[in-house]
Each structure stands twice: as structure tokens, then as C-alpha cells.
Amino acid sequence: MIAVLGAGAFGTAMAIALARSHDVALVARSGAEGMARSRQSVGKLPGLRLPDRLWPVKVLPMGNFPVLVAVPTQHLRTALEGNADALAGRPVVALCKGIERGTLAGPTAVIADAVPDARPAILSGPSFAADIARGLPTALTLASREDAGGLRDALSAPTVRLYSTDDVTGVELGGALKNVTAIACGAAVGAGLGESARAALLTRGFAETTRLAVALGADPATLTGLSGLGDLALTCGSDLSRNLRHGIALGRGETPEGGVTVEGALTAQAALEVARREGVEMPIAATVAALVAGETDVPGALRALLGRPLKEE
Structure with a gap:
């Protein structure tokens, strides 16, 4: 039973x-x-x-x-x-x-x-x-x-x-933060920035998720599995994803659909608080938190991300 x-x-x-x-x-x-x-x-x-x-x-x-x-x-x-x-x-x-x-x-x-x-x-x-x-x-x-x-x-x-x-920590964070990354990918798609931008955000969002998960004691291998990379690929790549659709609406300057639970919108700020506590840099999560709160728009978010200091991958 x-x-x-x-x-x-x-x-x-x-x-x-x-x-x-x-x-x-x-x-x-x-x-x-x-x-x-x-x-x-x-x-x-x-x-x-x-x-x-x-x-x-x-x-x-x-x-x-x-x-x-x-x-x-x-x-x-x-x-x-x-x-x-x-x-x-x-x-x-x-x-x-x-x-x-x-x-x-x-x-x-x-x-x-x-x-x-x-x-x-x-x-x-x-x-x-x-x-x-x-x-x-x-x-x-x-x-x-x-x-x-x-x-x-x-x-x-x-x-x-x-x-x-x-590895409970790795599974939890993979599931939580893929929704945040999906909103970022959706915003890029909605703003007409192209599939290359979506792929770049997916990849760098995955890097952010892994950094935070490892800082909290997760095995990085967990993030490459179903609950990490697998879920991230699905959520960032399909229009069935509520989080992706939420981001697309933001990217188009439209009001997101009502009556649906968008976990990434609620998780972005909480994830950012955890990252600050742990001393982990998460610029994409910070940008999504600002977008969801109406503190920036897609052009401003793009300027902030592209204007970050150049560094090795």
C-alpha cells in the first residue's frame, strides 16, 4: 500500500x-x-x-x-x-x-x-x-x-x-534551482535572444547550482544525474514547463499566467539568501530574483550578466 x-x-x-x-x-x-x-x-x-x-x-x-x-x-x-x-x-x-x-x-x-x-x-x-x-x-x-x-x-x-x-542535499538543490534557471532561460527566449543564449544560461545555471550544492556538502556527481542535469534539461527545454513559461512571459513584457504554482519564482530569493550565507556567487539566481520582484527588466538583466568581469570557466 x-x-x-x-x-x-x-x-x-x-x-x-x-x-x-x-x-x-x-x-x-x-x-x-x-x-x-x-x-x-x-x-x-x-x-x-x-x-x-x-x-x-x-x-x-x-x-x-x-x-x-x-x-x-x-x-x-x-x-x-x-x-x-x-x-x-x-x-x-x-x-x-x-x-x-x-x-x-x-x-x-x-x-x-x-x-x-x-x-x-x-x-x-x-x-x-x-x-x-x-x-x-x-x-x-x-x-x-x-x-x-x-x-x-x-x-x-x-x-x-x-x-x-x-545525497539528500544534492537531490533537493538540483530540483529547486533548476526552476530558477528555467525562468532565466524563458526570459531569454521571450526576449528573442535566441537558442544560444538559452544554452548558455542553462550551462551557467548548472554551474551555479553545483557550486552551492557542493558548498552545502552535496556530491557533485549527484548534480549530473536525473535530479540535477536531467531535470534541468527538461525544465529549461520544454514549453510544458511552468517555470519556463513564466520566464517567457517576463521576457516578452507580459503578465505571467495566473493560477499555477511557479516554484522557481518563490525559490529564487531563498536560494540567493542561502548563497550569500555560504559565500557562493550566483549571478543568474540574483538576476531571476530581481526580475521576479520587478526590480529589473530583461535589458537591465542582460547588461548586468554580460557586464560581469571576464574569467576562466
């Missing part, structure tokens, strides 16, 4: 994929009864047939089986605290990517703080909800400091191949 807490697009997609080989409880704040009757999904992935082994419920079931928490990073603590009794002592796997504002904590640290006796983990990598829900193949990284291999085996599914690691 597996539980997925949160029936947004990604939570629903993961529940559908896992239910092809596991019994899965999908915990929804609203719409659970309707989904149970119609056997179809609602919300941002409407009309998908629910596998026979997937059951929408209102309340998180008790037990020792893993719980995947599919809510945005900035709402993770609230979701955990609201289910603390049911989560006690269980593997709790974050599906979100970001850094909590204020505390500057990653998802597993938030889990450990909100539910002290839980067993925190994070699942991350190149993955769009629509692809996963349709049964298209993907590969992800499962990071935990406690029995990552056992949890990997328990959560694997026919179309979701999992790799395990104990």
Missing part, C-alpha cells in the same frame, strides 16, 4: 502510475467522493481513468506504508502539521521542489521539523505530470538518509524507474 497526500496534477499522476502495480490511496481535500464514483480524475488532469487499485479518500489512512506528499514547497509544512498523527513513524516522501521561505529549509528538513519521528525522503527528477499519468516512461531519484534502497524498491512501478541515493 502507498498513500499520496495531495490530488493536484503531480500527485494524481503519481498515484495513477503507482496504482498500475500497487494499492494506492489518493488523499484529496475535495472531490474524493466524485472521483470514487466516476473512476475519473478531476482538477488539472481531468478525465483520466483511475486504475482499479487507486482509491480516492478524504482522510490519510493509518499504517506503516509510505506516504508521498504532493503539495508545493511553501505549503508543505501546513500539510504535514495537519496530518502529523497519521504520518508519525512512517516514510514520508516529498514530491515538491524548492526552498522554504523564512527557514531556508529543503523539503526533508521541513518534514523532520514538522513530524520529528517521520522518516524523510524526497523523490525528484525529470517528470511532467501529464506524461506520468499517460503511462509514458520516466526515471527519478529517491533520496533518503535511511534505507533509500528499500524505499526505492517499495515505490518502483512499471513506467517509473527509480534510482536511490543518500
Whole structure:
């Protein structure tokens, strides 16, 4: 048995994929009864047939089986605290990517703080909800400091191949900062700066992410894997990426689409605070933070980045 807490697009997609080989409880704040009757999904992935082994419920079931928490990073603590009794002592796997504002904590640290006796983990990598829900193949990284291999085996599914690691820091930062880089790439595309500019920003954004991750104790090899370079390539290269689309709108001088969670916009400033604390230089993250806050525009950001001192790569 597996539980997925949160029936947004990604939570629903993961529940559908896992239910092809596991019994899965999908915990929804609203719409659970309707989904149970119609056997179809609602919300941002409407009309998908629910596998026979997937059951929408209102309340998180008790037990020792893993719980995947599919809510945005900035709402993770609230979701955990609201289910603390049911989560006690269980593997709790974050599906979100970001850094909590204020505390500057990653998802597993938030889990450990909100539910002290839980067993925190994070699942991350190149993955769009629509692809996963349709049964298209993907590969992800499962990071935990406690029995990552056992949890990997328990959560694997026919179309979701999992790799395990104990490098929680590397996996968390790869997932969080690729969204920041994607906004920068989107701004370049939206401003008509060309594909060469996108590639340059992707590459230098990856360098920034690696510098910060290593400063915080991550293995640089983790950043070259699925949860780092793999996720970065997907998010910076596809129009399905909400973060890329947000950047494109900024680059065009348009108002970004409303009603969607753009983790990179919320993570940019938090990442910059962590970088300053660690003495790590992150000019692209700083530029994205200024763009999102309306403190600069794309021409000003371009001047700032191109005017930086020349140096060896």
C-alpha cells in the first residue's frame, strides 16, 4: 500500500502510475467522493481513468506504508502539521521542489521539523505530470538518509524507474534551482535572444547550482544525474514547463499566467539568501530574483550578466 497526500496534477499522476502495480490511496481535500464514483480524475488532469487499485479518500489512512506528499514547497509544512498523527513513524516522501521561505529549509528538513519521528525522503527528477499519468516512461531519484534502497524498491512501478541515493542535499538543490534557471532561460527566449543564449544560461545555471550544492556538502556527481542535469534539461527545454513559461512571459513584457504554482519564482530569493550565507556567487539566481520582484527588466538583466568581469570557466 502507498498513500499520496495531495490530488493536484503531480500527485494524481503519481498515484495513477503507482496504482498500475500497487494499492494506492489518493488523499484529496475535495472531490474524493466524485472521483470514487466516476473512476475519473478531476482538477488539472481531468478525465483520466483511475486504475482499479487507486482509491480516492478524504482522510490519510493509518499504517506503516509510505506516504508521498504532493503539495508545493511553501505549503508543505501546513500539510504535514495537519496530518502529523497519521504520518508519525512512517516514510514520508516529498514530491515538491524548492526552498522554504523564512527557514531556508529543503523539503526533508521541513518534514523532520514538522513530524520529528517521520522518516524523510524526497523523490525528484525529470517528470511532467501529464506524461506520468499517460503511462509514458520516466526515471527519478529517491533520496533518503535511511534505507533509500528499500524505499526505492517499495515505490518502483512499471513506467517509473527509480534510482536511490543518500545525497539528500544534492537531490533537493538540483530540483529547486533548476526552476530558477528555467525562468532565466524563458526570459531569454521571450526576449528573442535566441537558442544560444538559452544554452548558455542553462550551462551557467548548472554551474551555479553545483557550486552551492557542493558548498552545502552535496556530491557533485549527484548534480549530473536525473535530479540535477536531467531535470534541468527538461525544465529549461520544454514549453510544458511552468517555470519556463513564466520566464517567457517576463521576457516578452507580459503578465505571467495566473493560477499555477511557479516554484522557481518563490525559490529564487531563498536560494540567493542561502548563497550569500555560504559565500557562493550566483549571478543568474540574483538576476531571476530581481526580475521576479520587478526590480529589473530583461535589458537591465542582460547588461548586468554580460557586464560581469571576464574569467576562466
